[in-house]
Amino acid sequence: MTAFVAHLDADCFYVSAERVRHPDLIDKAVGVLGNNGACVIAKSYEMKARGVKTGTPIWDAKALCPEGVYVKRDFYWYEVLSRKMLGIVGTFSPKVEYYSIDEFFFRAERLHPRQNLHQTATAIRDHILEAAGLPVTIGVARTRTLAKLFSDTGKPFGAVAVLERDHERELLATLPVTEISGIAGRRAARLAPYGIRSCLDLADADGRLVNRLLTKTGYEIWLELNGTPVTPIRPERPPHKALGRGGSLMGNVDQPVVLWAWAVRHVERLIEELNYHNVRTTALAVEVGWKTGGSTCGVVSIPTPTDRFDDLLDAARVALRRAFVPYATATHLHVLATELRRGKGFQLSLFDTPDPKKDAAAQAKAAVNARHGRFKVRSGVTLYLPAVYADPANNFDICDVRGKICF
Ligand SMILES: [Mg+2]
Numbered sequence: 001m002t003a004f005v006a007h008l009d010a011d012c013f014y015v016s017a018e019r020v021r022h023p024d025l026i027d028k029a030v031g032v033l034g035n036n037g038a039c040v041i042a043k044s045y046e047m048k049a050r051g052v053k054t055g056t057p058i059w060d061a062k063a064l065c066p067e068g069v070y071v072k073r074d075f076y077w078y079e080v081l082s083r084k085m086l087g088i089v090g091t092f093s094p095k096v097e098y099y100s101i102d103e104f105f106f107r108a109e110r111l112h113p114r115q116n117l118h119q120t121a122t123a124i125r126d127h128i129l130e131a132a133g134l135p136v137t138i139g140v141a142r143t144r145t146l147a148k149l150f151s152d153t154g155k156p157f158g159a160v161a162v163l164e165r166d167h168e169r170e171l172l173a174t175l176p177v178t179e180i181s182g183i184a185g186r187r188a189a190r191l192a193p194y195g196i197r198s199c200l201d202l203a204d205a206d207g208r209l210v211n212r213l214l215t216k217t218g219y220e221i222w223l224e225l226n227g228t229p230v231t232p233i234r235p236e237r238p239p240h241k242a243l244g245r246g247g248s249l250m251g252n253v254d255q256p257v258v259l260w261a262w263a264v265r266h267v268e269r270l271i272e273e274l275n276y277h278n279v280r281t282t283a284l285a286v287e288v289g290w291k292t293g294g295s296t297c298g299v300v301s302i303p304t305p306t307d308r309f310d311d312l313l314d315a316a317r318v319a320l321r322r323a324f325v326p327y328a329t330a331t332h333l334h335v336l337a338t339e340l341r342r343g344k345g346f347q348l349s350l351f352d353t354p355d356p357k358k359d360a361a362a363q364a365k366a367a368v369n370a371r372h373g374r375f376k377v378r379s380g381v382t383l384y385l386p387a388v389y390a391d392p393a394n395n396f397d398i399c400d401v402r403g404k405i406c407f
Contacts, residue, residue: 007147013102014042076396118161145224246334261384280305281337286319289332298322
């Protein structure tokens with residue numbers, strides 16, 4: 001018997017999440033704003049109909065949709081609802097993958113012997129709305145790629161089950177190849193000379209040609225389009241190869257002390273991640289994005305695997321110096337631990353002496369913050385970022401949501 005895959009995607013998730021706690025927002029045009037309140041990062045269907053897109057600056061959005069309600073994002077709340085949704089799906093399926101904050105893949109199994117998979121998808125969708133207050137769309141098909149494509153056609157609040165080849169072909173013919181995630185501009189341009197424009201064109205193309213044009217990744221998509229599953233459902237996230245924290249500097253930064261304050265903030269966030277995943281690193285990279293475009297990166301190797309603030313601070317100082325461009329204006333900064341070692345069996349060399357005092361200080365800092373709130377104890381250097389720490393919305397970030405497979 002064929003095993004079917006379901007793809008669940010919450011409809012305008014951040015907006016729906018705001019509506020769960022503010023029901024007066026239901027039926028209104030709602031825009032959720034990013035970090036510094038400058039851009040719309042999610043919009044309701046009402047706002048979308050007015051021409052507001054993801055990434056539209058707030059001033060343009062207000063011109064297009066003056067009666068819209070604009071709220072600042074709150075990833076802490078979105079994660080609460082995301083986990084609730086994940087829990088609900090887990091009661092319907094033995095195998096669930098936490099793909100992103102609002103998208104899951106799971107094994108689709110009939111809830112009842114007399115029910116078909118379309119009825120099952122509908123029942124799960126309706127239950128999530130009732131139990132969590134979130135509208136979602138579910139697509140069921142033979143592979144992940146097909147399930148994701150077909151759920152997109154069912155938005156909003158859809159339940160689509162495509163179980164037969166003829167039905168698959170009929171829908172694939174209506175979808176441009178760019179609907180497949182991973183096939184955008186350049187890849188699509190490579191296909192166009194061969195007359196491959198729709199997903200069905202791609203499915204019907206010669207597999208060897210696809211392999212040549214789009215490499216192995218494209219070939220795997222081709223297999224999945226033809227009903228051969230390549231990627232299984234992954235209930236556990238594979239171990240990280242690297243961990244990083246960072247992002248926008250919420251404006252232009254041209255003072256070195258402020259840039260350093262951001263680097264230290266992200267080192268403190270990175271340490272939380274290293275501790276959570278029980279890993280240490282032997283290399284640290286600092287990458288800075290500049291206003292003129294482009295970025296620079298400094299990398300430092302660390303002799304002994306570490307997750308300790310003082311070690312990582314020393315490394316970050318050197319790495320930032322290597323990435324630094326004098327008199328330039330920075331807009332982004334990331335701190336990355338790139339050589340991870342698992343928690344057990346850290347090998348101390350002959351020259352490395354353990355430092356119980358510094359380990360104790362690190363533990364005390366973590367304990368106070370766990371008890372009294374994140375960043376309650378933090379480096380004095382970060383006092384250069386008063387606005388960042390004064391706004392509780394910055395205590396939580398989308399990349400702090402753990403266990404999901406994709407950003
Ligand atoms: Mg979504």
